[in-house]
């Protein structure tokens with residue numbers, strides 16, 4: 220991964236030999252993941268199992284998706300934040316466009332999304348997204364967002380997506396190798412350039428709360444320059460209804476008093492997109508919503 224300044228950004232290879240639970244390789248992988256999430260709140264995942272061809276086909280489909288008429292895009296609507304289509308607008312960015320596909324590991328939701336966008340059918344859209352992903356800790360559904368960022372006017376360096384911390388539990392981002400994603404490390408913005416077999420894993424606010432503040436929710440944004448548009452796909456972990464975000468007791472002691480009250484994920488998610496929260500910096504919303512002061516020791 221290319222970065223602008225001299226910071227060793229973690230790149231972690233998820234090779235099949237490390238993915239066998241309980242083995243030495245797996246423990247070593249877990250440790251690296253934890254350290255990366257504690258230090259940076261994100262890391263580069265190198266995962267060769269998804270072929271270059273599958274990626275190429277997916278971004279090809281996205282190019283078709285952004286071409287569908289706007290009346291159809293508007294049908295991808297949802298009362299839930301993050302879940303529907305957002306076109307270029309001042310609140311987000313005039314360069315941004317994003318589609319939401321809720322419960323993307325469920326074949327029927329992928330099919331109904333495809334039917335909305337292509338009422339006469341699409342020969343390929345449903346392949347590949349229908350696999351069930353298991354979660355260890357929090358039972359969640361996967362929300363996929365397909366995003367396009369337009370190139371800025373010649374010579375400009377413009378915002379594609381404002382600086383924020385993620386409100387879902389976690390995010391996995393994949394792009395078409397046009398860089399734009401930047402993370403904030405010690406007050407400096409670092410541009411990431413993902414390799415053709417990489418993804419970026421990002422810790423969201425609820426995961427920070429679950430870990431009693433040990434994991435970092437990284438501030439990130441998209442800035443566009445050059446003459447090419449950028450396509451990206453984000454897979455967000457959205458806990459199922461009624462999920463309470465609660466730090467396990469093993470993570471609370473005298474040195475690490477409980478920082479946040481237990482809360483219902485959906486209450487926080489809706490709060491983060493409510494009018495009162497709009498005036499609070501994205502990275503401060505978790506604190507405003509759930510901080511216990513003073514913190515409580517176990």
Ligand SMILES: O=C(O)CCC(=O)C(=O)O
Pocket residue numbers: 364366380385392394399400439440441451452453
């Ligand atoms: O498009 C990207 O690379 C980042 C998207 C993102 O941060 C988000 O949608 O929360």
Ligand SMILES: [Fe+2]
Pocket residue numbers: 383384385390439
């Ligand atoms: Fe994000």
